[in-house]
Amino acid sequence: MASEIMLYYSLQIWCSDNTDAIDRLKIQYGTSFGYPISAMGSHVSVCPNHQSGRITPFETRGIVASAGTFGYELDLMKMSEEEKKIAREQILKYKEMEHLVQTGDYYRLVNPFKNNNHVLWQFVSKDKKETIVCGVRLHSEANPHVYLFYPQGLDADMKYEDIATGKVYTGAALMKAGLPLPLTTGDYQSIKFTFRAVEK
Missing domain, CATH: 2.60.40.1180 (Golgi alpha-mannosidase II)
Structure with a gap:
């Protein structure tokens, strides 16, 4: 019932302030029992993660964020050219699978x-x-x-x-x-x- 009320007011929810990709594996798994994946806000964040200090590959942070609405939560001005290249590739890959995430x-x-x-x-x-x-x-x-x-x-x-x-x-x-x-x-x-x- 709570999820229905939440989605009545907002088509996208933020299931946690924790943006660490490895922690998000459990967070997003648990959230999926109450909310559709299409409503789950999920972002690629900075590394080392500002909350856990964990170092996680950029590709992995992208895979985890793709199990939701996908986005970036970091300072673009501090990204290396290689990271920007990977980010462009991630965006294209997500667009290819977005229909599955949203409606599959x-x-x-x-x-x-x-x-x-x-x-x-x-x-x-x-x-x-x-x-x-x-x-x-x-x-x-x-x-x-x-x-x-x-x-x-x-x-x-x-x-x-x-x-x-x-x-x-x-x-x-x-x-x-x-x-x-x-x-x-x-x-x-x-x-x-x-x-x-x-x-x-």
């Missing part, structure tokens, strides 16, 4: 409150022809396990192309057999997969 179905794939080493979420278009899986691997591991993830909400009989690799999978294979997460080095590394249906 949202799936919480990995719960950040259960001490997992990665957090994953997913957006699926209403016609099930397009999906994006995003997330963060929290900590680097010297001898990493092979972690599988299982997209949800797909058409089991439809074929989907992994845009990054060109490999094609059935919806059933993705949802039941899963795919391995990429091996990364360094803490707080971003994860993103894009799948589109292959026309028959």
Whole structure:
């Protein structure tokens, strides 16, 4: 009821003053149970974060902010040329997926409150022809396990192309057999997969 009242007066809400991207994994996960993702204000903020002091890659801060309305909350005059370049790329990438964030179905794939080493979420278009899986691997591991993830909400009989690799999978294979997460080095590394249906 409270969320309905809030959205009656404002189509966008600010779920926390905490802008640390890693903290936001839990904040945005929890907020998603009461509010639609399309209403959730989420920003890329300064690094080191002014509240936690945490150092998080620019790409990862962008991935976390893309699970919401997306924006920037930092001093543009203090950004390096490389950061400005990354920001321009992030904006373009968000515009490509914005329709999924705003109108697609949202799936919480990995719960950040259960001490997992990665957090994953997913957006699926209403016609099930397009999906994006995003997330963060929290900590680097010297001898990493092979972690599988299982997209949800797909058409089991439809074929989907992994845009990054060109490999094609059935919806059933993705949802039941899963795919391995990429091996990364360094803490707080971003994860993103894009799948589109292959026309028959």
